[in-house]
Amino acid sequence: MCGDTPPPNAVSQVEAAGGTSAPIRITAIAALGGLLFGYDSAVINGAVSAIESRFQVDSALLGFAIASALLGAAAGAMSAGRIADRYGRLVAMRAAALMFLLSAVGAGFATNVEMLVTFRIVGGIGVGLASVIAPAYIAEISPAQVRGRLGSMQQLAIVTGIFFSLLVDYAFTTLAGGSQEILWVGIEAWRWMFLAMCVPALAYGLLSLTIPESPRYLIAQGHFYEARSVLAALVGENGLDQRFASIRSSLERETQPSIRDLKGTSFGLMPIVWIGIGLSVFQQFVGINVIFYYSSVLWQAVGFDESSSLQITVMTSVVNIATTLIAIVYIDRVGRRPLLIVGSVGMAVTLATMAFIFGTASTIVVDGVTTPQLNGLQGPIALVAANLFVVAFGMSWGPVVWVLLGETFPNRIRAAALSLAACAQWAANWLITVTFPSMKDFSLGIAYGFYAVCAVLSLVFVLRWVKETKGLELEAMQI
DSSP states (O other): OOOOSOOSSHHHHHHHTTGGGHHHHHHHHHTHHHHHHHHHHHGGGGGHHHHHHHHTOOHHHHHHHHHHHHHHHHHHHHHHHHHHHHHOHHHHHHHHHHHHHHHHHHHHTOSSHHHHHHHHHHHHHHHHHHHHHHHHHHHHHSOGGGHHHHHHHHHHHHHHHHHHHHHHHHHHHHHHTSTTSEEETTEEHHHHHHHTTHHHHHHHHHHGGGSOOOHHHHHHTTOHHHHHHHHHHHHOSTTHHHHHHHHHHHHOOSSOOOGGGGEEEETTEOHHHHHHHHHHHHHHHTOHHHHHHHHHHHHHHTTOOHHHHHHHHHHHHHHHHHHHHHHHHHHHHHOHHHHHHHHHHHHHHHHHHHHHHHHHSEEEEETTEEEEEOOTTHHHHHHHHHHHHHHHHHTTHHHHHHHHHHHSSOGGGHHHHHHHHHHHHHHHHHHHHHHHHHHHHHOHHHHHHHHHHHHHHHHHHHHHHOOOOTTOOGGGOOO
């Protein structure tokens, strides 16, 4: 276990990844899990109407079908830490790639809503694995001075995946003349939306074979020669012995890491774990995924046709990418905490605006459902507010939470703590997603009002409990 003979592929994999630029290239490959995470999460957007019509489901069952992937994500997140600590970060990545591939094929050829839900859950397991492994792995291979930027690439990959999924939804719907129409070889457009995920899933699995294992995992397993070689290739020889000794000291333990290590005196868990859970829950309770899961249905409900609604959704995803780039530029300059504070304020204002617009709009009853009608400037104001909300989220809570989850936990509990925090995030995501169709039918004003209150509470949470981690080595993180 001591690894006193040269490893066969570790250094060559780092060199192949790009020499001195290795952390960037390795991060880009690891972040492909985020791209699939984003694609799998948002691809359902363009298929909602077709699924509702094809399988004849009501609002409650539709909400469950859409949110079913999130149940798998919670399960995948909970198991990710154990897989990563026992078998390695790369094994967990490859397992996620397999889940994405199975989900793409199964959902694409689903013959009933039960089969669709089953394979959406399988894809959700992949999402849950990727949501834990990517930030943990990226944090563990990144130099401290650029860890925020590299960690933010996970969110950039997620929003890029969302963009590609929405672009595919729009393109396939346009080509076929509707999401329920036949596109190619007798298969409807909405099915091709899922099948298209096979391409990035295969790329992710194959490219994961070309990157090295995390040096911190290797040290934890006693593979010291291999770990030192990878660490040297990533950060150079300057101060390497001291850094290696620091990592080794932080990982010394007599037992394998597990969820039991997270126990503490604060309601059963360590305070730092509760902070991670709080960040995860607030990231979802502001309602960001309502924009990406339901936006096409939402804009259709207020008067836009299917094609225009999908165009608006694609535009919103482009805004999300652009603002994530802002976060990448500034996260290692101004820090994590200031970005979260600015983002919370921006989200609260824009969500309150949307709550007011939808809450005061005139309504009509269509098929027993009360639908808001945006008149005059209400439509443009709601559209601008929705996109400014995405701006506020994309430059703050989107990327920064993933960075903090990857870096804020001490080495010996990182994977287990990240698993629990990510599981809480997916549970919160599921709750918001599954309740939105019914909330939409009841009152969009109340729905967005709730999200606005959560944005205000997120600001209080950051001011009270979140500490700055900019520039700190992972070994400096304290429980």
